[in-house]
Amino acid sequence: EVQLVESGGGLVKPGGSLRLSCAASGFTFYYASINWVRQAPGKGLEWVGHIRNKFDGGATDYAAAVKGRFTISRDDSKNTAYLQINSLKTEDTAVYYCTTLLDYGGILIPYWGQGTLVTVSS
Amino acid sequence: EIVMTQSPATLSVSPGESATLSCRASQSVSSNLAWYQQKPGQAPRLLIYGASTRATGIPDRFSGSGSGTEFTLTISSLQSEDFAVYYCLQYNNWPPFTFGPGTKVDI
Numbered sequence: 001e002v003q004l005v006e007s008g009g010g011l012v013k014p015g016g017s018l019r020l021s022c023a024a025s026g027f028t029f030y031y032a033s034i035n036w037v038r039q040a041p042g043k044g045l046e047w048v049g050h051i052r053n054k055f056d057g058g059a060t061d062y063a064a065a066v067k068g069r070f071t072i073s074r075d076d077s078k079n080t081a082y083l084q085i086n087s088l089k090t091e092d093t094a095v096y097y098c099t100t101l102l103d104y105g106g107i108l109i110p111y112w113g114q115g116t117l118v119t120v121s122s
Numbered sequence: 123e124i125v126m127t128q129s130p131a132t133l134s135v136s137p138g139e140s141a142t143l144s145c146r147a148s149q150s151v152s153s154n155l156a157w158y159q160q161k162p163g164q165a166p167r168l169l170i171y172g173a174s175t176r177a178t179g180i181p182d183r184f185s186g187s188g189s190g191t192e193f194t195l196t197i198s199s200l201q202s203e204d205f206a207v208y209y210c211l212q213y214n215n216w217p218p219f220t221f222g223p224g225t226k227v228d229i
Contacts (some may be wrong), residue, residue, distance in 0.1 A: 035216075035217075035219060044221060044222075045211075046221075047216075047219045047221070049217075050218075061217040097165065099219070101213055107172055108154055108213060109168075109172075109177075110156050110168065110171060110213055110219075112166060113165070114165045115165050
């Protein structure tokens with residue numbers, strides 16, 4: 001069974017930092033790209049960024065709103081991806097989800113975790 | 123970036139009736155389109171992937187159709203637990219994944 005479990009959220013002051021983790025199981029992690037998506041309270045879903053697998057050089061891409069402040073990394077030996085969030089702003093308050101797109105013989109299926117809440121407030 | 127739109131923004135339906143939700147892409151996404159259901163305080167739940175394949179455990183009253191730029195989610199005989207917000211997601215051209223703004227189905 002595919003599982004993605006996020007952790008590391010919490011209450012942080014503006015300007016602070018946080019590292020979120022996404023622990024994966026049930027699939028071959030080192031082949032997969034991992035995306036992060038967030039949802040601010042009462043708002044829709046927003047793609048934050050992603051990291052490709054090592055065969056694609058582990059390349060990363062970010063949404064314009066977070067570029068330069070967010071960094072995605074991965075540790076394939078631990079089947080875990082990370083989202084480092086720096087210089088936090090109140091507008092970064094959201095539930096953060098990690099997602100992956102798995103290929104089953106040409107059929108792509110998007111899987112999600114349950115999310116972790118980040119609250120930025122003084 | 124592919125822009126996803128959904129209509130209507132809100133759909134008022136009585137239990138037992140059917141609901142038809144639409145999702146449109148600004149350019150073709152082939153069949154790489156998913157539908158999610160989200161209830162307050164919960165993570166999005168995958169209903170449909172590949173535009174028309176129900177995810178594991180999803181009741182057959184949920185059905186998806188379409189390809190290219192026009193997609194539909196139909197919920198037949200709405201149950202009380204179906205009142206929620208529904209999002210579409212395209213994963214054909216990424217990054218980025220792009221989402222529709224959602225359709226709220228209420229009583």
